[in-house]
Amino acid sequence: MQDKGILPEEVIQTLWDYKKKDSTYQSGRILGSMCTAPHAVGLEAYCLFIESNLGDPGLFSGTQELENETITLLGELLGKKDIYGHIITGGTEANLMAIRAARNLQGIKDGEIIVPKSAHFSFEKAAEILCLNMKEAALDDNYKVDIVSVENLITDKTVAVVGIAGTTELGKIDPIPGLSDICIDNNVHLHVDAAFGGFSIPFLQDAGYDFPEFDFKIPGVSSITIDPHKMGLAPIPTGGILFREEKYLESMSIETPYLTEDSQSTVVGTRTGASTAATWALLKHLGRDGYREIAKGCMELTDFLAKGIIKSGFELVTEPELNIVAFKSSQISLEEIFTAMTEKGWLMSISAHPRAIRIILMPHLKKEHIEAFLADLKSLI
Ligand SMILES: Cc1ncc(COP(=O)(O)O)c(C=O)c1O
Numbered sequence: 001m002q003d004k005g006i007l008p009e010e011v012i013q014t015l016w017d018y019k020k021k022d023s024t025y026q027s028g029r030i031l032g033s034m035c036t037a038p039h040a041v042g043l044e045a046y047c048l049f050i051e052s053n054l055g056d057p058g059l060f061s062g063t064q065e066l067e068n069e070t071i072t073l074l075g076e077l078l079g080k081k082d083i084y085g086h087i088i089t090g091g092t093e094a095n096l097m098a099i100r101a102a103r104n105l106q107g108i109k110d111g112e113i114i115v116p117k118s119a120h121f122s123f124e125k126a127a128e129i130l131c132l133n134m135k136e137a138a139l140d141d142n143y144k145v146d147i148v149s150v151e152n153l154i155t156d157k158t159v160a161v162v163g164i165a166g167t168t169e170l171g172k173i174d175p176i177p178g179l180s181d182i183c184i185d186n187n188v189h190l191h192v193d194a195a196f197g198g199f200s201i202p203f204l205q206d207a208g209y210d211f212p213e214f215d216f217k218i219p220g221v222s223s224i225t226i227d228p229h230k231m232g233l234a235p236i237p238t239g240g241i242l243f244r245e246e247k248y249l250e251s252m253s254i255e256t257p258y259l260t261e262d263s264q265s266t267v268v269g270t271r272t273g274a275s276t277a278a279t280w281a282l283l284k285h286l287g288r289d290g291y292r293e294i295a296k297g298c299m300e301l302t303d304f305l306a307k308g309i310i311k312s313g314f315e316l317v318t319e320p321e322l323n324i325v326a327f328k329s330s331q332i333s334l335e336e337i338f339t340a341m342t343e344k345g346w347l348m349s350i351s352a353h354p355r356a357i358r359i360i361l362m363p364h365l366k367k368e369h370i371e372a373f374l375a376d377l378k379s380l381i
Pocket residue numbers: 034089090091092093095120122164166167168193194195196227239
C-alpha cells in the first residue's frame with residue numbers, strides 16, 4: 001500500500017477500468033448464470049440500508065422488523081405464514097443452516113444426509129463442515145430423484161433428506177410429496193432446496209402451469225431454501241432460509257455476549273440488512289402479479305429457445321420444466337459448440353449430469369438476444 005492516498009476521481013476512474021473488463025447482464029451475453037441484473041427498486045432499497053447490520057439487531061430495530069416481515073411474506077408465498085428464518089447470503093449458507101439444524105436436533109453421531117445426484121455442491125460443503133456422510137440418491141429418466149432409491153438409502157443414521165425444487169443443472173422439480181411421505185414414516189428431516197425455483201414455481205402455478213406442490217403445504221417439509229438473488233431479482237448476496245418451527249433455529253443458537261441480542265443462529269455474525277430491505281421492497285413492489293409476469297416471460301423465452309434449438313438441428317437432452325434449456329448435437333461435440341460459441345461472445349455453461357450445453361433464461365435475457373444466439377448456433381452445422 002502506498003503512503004499517500006490518491007484523489008477519489010482517480011480511484012473511481014481506475015475502478016471503471018477494472019469494471020469494463022467484467023461481463024454485463026445488460027449485454028444479453030450471459031446465458032449460464034442463475035443470477036441476473038438486480039431490479040432498480042431492490043437496488044435502491046439495498047443502498048438505503050447499506051449500513052444496517054442484522055448481526056447486531058438492537059442497533060437496527062427497523063431492519064429487524066423488516067426481516068421479520070420479509071420472512072412472513074416468504075412463508076406466505078411458500079404455504080405457511082407463521083414461519084421462522086433469516087435473510088442470509090445465498091443458497092449455500094441456507095443449505096448449510098438447514099442441514100446443521102437437522103443434525104443438531106437429531107443428535108445422531110456419524111450422521112448421514114441423502115441428496116439427489118442432481119443436488120447443488122453446497123451440500124457437499126455442508127456435509128464436510130458438519131462431519132456428515134453424504135449419500136447420493138439415483139435419478140429417474142426425467143432427472144428427478146428416484147423415491148425408491150432414497151428410501152433404500154435411509155438408515156438409523158440419516159439426519160436429513162434433501163429434495164430440490166428447480167435443480168441447478170436442468171431446473172427439474174423433485175417429487176416432494178413422495179419424499180415427504182417417506183420422511184414422515186422414518187421421522188427424518190426433509191429439506192427442500194428451492195434456491196432457484198422458489199421465486200418462480202408458485203407464480204407459474206398461479207399462471208396455470210401444472211407443477212407438483214413442493215413447499216410447507218406438504219406436511220413432511222421441515223425447511224426450505226429460497227434465494228431472492230436468483231429469480232427474486234434482488235442484488236447479491238441475498239438468500240433465504242425458512243423453518244417450519246422455531247426449534248430448528250433454537251437448535252443452532254449460540255450465545256452472543258457483547259451484542260444487542262443474546263444469541264444468534266446464523267453462520268455469519270455481521271450480516272447485512274441491505275439484502276433484507278431489497279427483498280422486502282421487491283415483494284411489496286412487484287407483488288404476485290409482477291413476479292408472475294417475470295416468471296412467465298422467462299418460460300416463454302425458454303420455449304422459444306427450445307424450439308429454435310431443435311429447428312437448428314440440435315437435440316434437447318430433456319424437456320425443460322423451469323427456465324433452463326440443456327442441449328447437445330449428434331454432429332459436433334459439446335466442446336466444439338462451446339468453443340465456437342464462446343468465440344462469438346456467448347457466455348454459456350456445460351452441465352455435468354448429463355453433459356450438455358446449459359442455458360438459463362434469466363430475466364435479463366430478451367427475445368432479440370436469443371434470436372442472435374440461435375443465428376450463431378445454426379451457423380455451426
Ligand atoms: C438449487 C441450488 N441450491 C443452492 C445453490 C447455491 O446458491 P448460492 O450460489 O447462492 O450459494 C444454487 C446455486 O446455483 C442452486 O442452484
